[in-house]
Amino acid sequence: xxxxxxxxxxxxxxxxxxxxxxxxxxxxxxxxxxxxxxxxxxxxxxxxxxxxxxxxxxxxxxxxxxxxxxxxxxxxxxxxxxxxxxxxxxxxxxxxxxxxxxxxxxxxxxxxxxxxxxxxxxxxxxxxxxxxxxxxxxxxxxxxxxxxxxxxxxxxxxxxxxxxxxxxxxxxxxxxxxxxxxxxxxxxxxxxxxxxxxxxxxxxxxxxxxxxxxxxxxxxxxxxxxxxxxxxxxxxxxxxxxxxxxxxxxxxxxxxxxxxxxxxxxxxxxxxxxxxxxxxxxxxxxxxxxxxxxxxxxxxxxxxxxxxxxxxxxxxxxxxxxxxxxxxxxxxxxxxxxxxxxxxxxxxxxxxxxxxxxxxxxxxxxxxxxxxxxxxxxxxxxxxxxxxxxxxxxxxxxxxxxxxxxxxxxxxxxxxxxxxxxxxxxxxxxxxxxxxxxxxxxxxxxxxxxxxxxxxxxxxxxxxxxxxxxxxxxxxxxxxxxxxxxxxxxxxxxxxxxxxxxxxxxxxxxxxxxxxxxxxxxxxxxxxxxxxxxxxxxxxxxxxxxxxxxxxxxxxxxxxxxxxxxxxxxxxxxxxxxxxxxxxxxxxxxxxxxxxxxxxxxxxxxxxxxxxxxxxxxxxxxxxxxxxxxxxxxxxxxxxxxxxxxxxxxxxxxxxxxxxxxxxxxxxxxxx
Numbered sequence: 001x002x003x004x005x006x007x008x009x010x011x012x013x014x015x016x017x018x019x020x021x022x023x024x025x026x027x028x029x030x031x032x033x034x035x036x037x038x039x040x041x042x043x044x045x046x047x048x049x050x051x052x053x054x055x056x057x058x059x060x061x062x063x064x065x066x067x068x069x070x071x072x073x074x075x076x077x078x079x080x081x082x083x084x085x086x087x088x089x090x091x092x093x094x095x096x097x098x099x100x101x102x103x104x105x106x107x108x109x110x111x112x113x114x115x116x117x118x119x120x121x122x123x124x125x126x127x128x129x130x131x132x133x134x135x136x137x138x139x140x141x142x143x144x145x146x147x148x149x150x151x152x153x154x155x156x157x158x159x160x161x162x163x164x165x166x167x168x169x170x171x172x173x174x175x176x177x178x179x180x181x182x183x184x185x186x187x188x189x190x191x192x193x194x195x196x197x198x199x200x201x202x203x204x205x206x207x208x209x210x211x212x213x214x215x216x217x218x219x220x221x222x223x224x225x226x227x228x229x230x231x232x233x234x235x236x237x238x239x240x241x242x243x244x245x246x247x248x249x250x251x252x253x254x255x256x257x258x259x260x261x262x263x264x265x266x267x268x269x270x271x272x273x274x275x276x277x278x279x280x281x282x283x284x285x286x287x288x289x290x291x292x293x294x295x296x297x298x299x300x301x302x303x304x305x306x307x308x309x310x311x312x313x314x315x316x317x318x319x320x321x322x323x324x325x326x327x328x329x330x331x332x333x334x335x336x337x338x339x340x341x342x343x344x345x346x347x348x349x350x351x352x353x354x355x356x357x358x359x360x361x362x363x364x365x366x367x368x369x370x371x372x373x374x375x376x377x378x379x380x381x382x383x384x385x386x387x388x389x390x391x392x393x394x395x396x397x398x399x400x401x402x403x404x405x406x407x408x409x410x411x412x413x414x415x416x417x418x419x420x421x422x423x424x425x426x427x428x429x430x431x432x433x434x435x436x437x438x439x440x441x442x443x444x445x446x447x448x449x450x451x452x453x454x455x456x457x458x459x460x461x462x463x464x465x466x467x468x469x470x471x472x473x474x475x476x477x478x479x480x481x482x483x484x485x486x487x488x489x490x491x492x493x494x495x496x497x498x499x500x501x502x503x504x505x506x507x508x509x510x511x512x513x514x515x516x517x518x519x520x521x522x523x524x525x526x527x528x529x530x531x532x533x534x535x536x537x538x539x540x541x542x543x544x545x546x547x548x549x550x551x552x553x554x555x556x557x558x559x560x561x562x563x564x565x566x567x568x569x570x571x572x573x574x575x576x577x578x579x580x581x582x583x584x585x586x587x588x589x590x591x592x593x594x595x596x597x598x599x600x601x602x603x604x605x606x607x608x609x610x611x612x613x614x615x616x617x618x619x620x621x622x623x624x625x626x627x628x629x630x631x632x633x634x635x636x637x638x639x640x641x642x643x644x645x646x647x648x649x650x651x652x653x654x655x656x657x658x659x660x661x662x663x664x665x666x667x668x669x670x671x672x
Contacts, residue, residue: 057085090621187533251366283333301318352529371401423520622647625645
């Protein structure tokens with residue numbers, strides 16, 4: 001696979017040094033010895049770079065090319081490097097040369113100014129080449145025929161709306177499927193196996209998950225922080241997420257189900273049940289957390305037993321870790337007791353309402369208890385663990401916080417946003433203000449992002465506009481999710497249950513015997529009782545399948561504005577290089593697919609289509625671009641989010657020095 005030096009050598013030996021038409025003879029003492037080629041005296045290698053800047057840059061560079069042609073310098077150019085707008089006019093130049101020759105293009109491009117006429121007093125201007133006149137006709141290349149009612153204008157609008165619709169359809173289906181998950185997670189509890197509905201089984205499952213998580217975490221911490229060797233694949237982030245983060249979050253779910261069952265509504269029993277006593281929870285969690293870390297010391301010992309004495313953990317860490325874990329566990333037990341009191345408070349609400357509060361906020365609160373317990377444990381250990389181990393536990397806490405925040409966000413939007421809309425239905429002005437503000441903020445964010453007054457830095461021309469442009473996308477996403485959650489609620493209603501017909505139907509629900517008119521909240525929670533878990537699961541699966549099917553068929557690079565721009569740039573700049581008699585544009589669209597050329601046809605000893613067999617004798621083109629990178633291992637990419645990329649007739653790709661230092665990473669060039 002070629003690297004940069006291979007690419008450069010092949011270009012010069014096959015494209016530059018062995019191309020007499022591109023290398024006119026004139027005296028020079030320069031000597032080139034490339035890739036084993038014989039010594040030869042030749043002129044210096046000359047490159048011309050045309051910078052970017054859209055159609056303005058293309059127009060400016062056209063004047064530069066005219067000046068070079070006037071002084072017969074075009075044929076001396078070996079490399080033509082272009083980017084953006086420079087690439088527009090650079091493509092125009094090399095395509096014209098391909099369809100004619102360098103000598104002919106140079107003659108026409110630099111020799112059509114006014115000439116004296118021996119038989120007349122006034123000079124007669126030379127006619128402007130057809131290839132330049134075509135550029136003038138299509139200088140407004142996106143919509144050549146301007147006007148609000150022009151077909152070009154509305155073709156652009158139709159293309160934009162179609163592409164936005166197709167791409168947003170994928171996003172809406174995917175997010176809609178996610179918003180069904182909270183409903184399924186709670187109402188689908190009826191599908192749980194019988195052993196998961198037992199208090200004792202839930203307690204054992206929670207304890208087993210906590211112990212497994214602590215043991216795996218202790219093992220991976222020792223692998224990363226003690227051995228001084230490259231960590232195995234089991235210690236990489238995906239495995240940590242799978243073997244530690246996921247089980248611990250599942251433990252929070254099973255623990256929440258356990259607490260929900262054992263914590264009955266507040267009452268005054270003759271004897272207080274043990275699970276309602278703070279000391280019961282402190283003893284239970286102290287024993288569980290201490291035993292988990294005691295077992296975790298086993299893999300820790302296995303990893304560190306063969307290390308040098310200076311690498312081994314402190315001997316005091318072996319008893320210290322489980323002892324301090326028991327102390328921290330007792331504090332965690334006190335927090336669990338407080339959570340049971342909160343659950344009892346929730347259970348004083350309407351039963352249909354209480355379970356949603358517990359499902360939305362209970363598991364994240366249990367995760368928070370885990371984090372507080374772990375933080376106290378690490379604080380008590382002080383110097384018994386290394387800073388690297390503290391960093392590992394901090395990263396674990398970060399991932400748990402991400403999951404907890406995501407859990408609360410999706411439940412709040414899916415469950416409580418429809419209820420909020422129900423209340424806003426009473427206040428039309430407030431509802432209108434919120435909707436209008438969301439639309440205007442989204443539109444303003446789009447305009448601010450394209451403004452020259454924003455550049456994403458503190459030194460921008462308008463810091464306030466910069467902040468507005470950065471906030472607007474989040475406002476749009478939250479508003480979109482809220483709208484989708486309301487739509488999901490409407491779809492989620494069991495088709496067999498007809499009440500309420502809509503949010504505006506505020507009559508008392510049928511089947512309620514109370515003479516008191518129920519509140520909006522009571523109606524809402526009453527309606528949810530009749531949701532069918534099977535119908536919810538069907539809708540969720542259907543939306544996931546729709547989103548993946550559409551994503552498989554609707555390719556973002558094809559259904560975006562990229563093709564819209566490309567087709568019109570090709571018509572303007574490459575269509576200009578074809579004589580009118582040879583160009584057969586579609587009478588309805590105005591496009592001719594034969595305007596375009598394959599990049600490989602601009603290499604020496606390559607031929608074009610069957611009707612264009614002329615050899616190419618122009619400069620060797622290099623089209624510079626940016627390879628968009630949204631994710632990668634290199635930290636430099638997360639800010640720049642791009643890497644240099646080139647297209648040439650022989651090779652396409654990119655190369656940077658660090659590539660050769662990463663084992664297994666291939667060089668970045670491929671044959672065109």
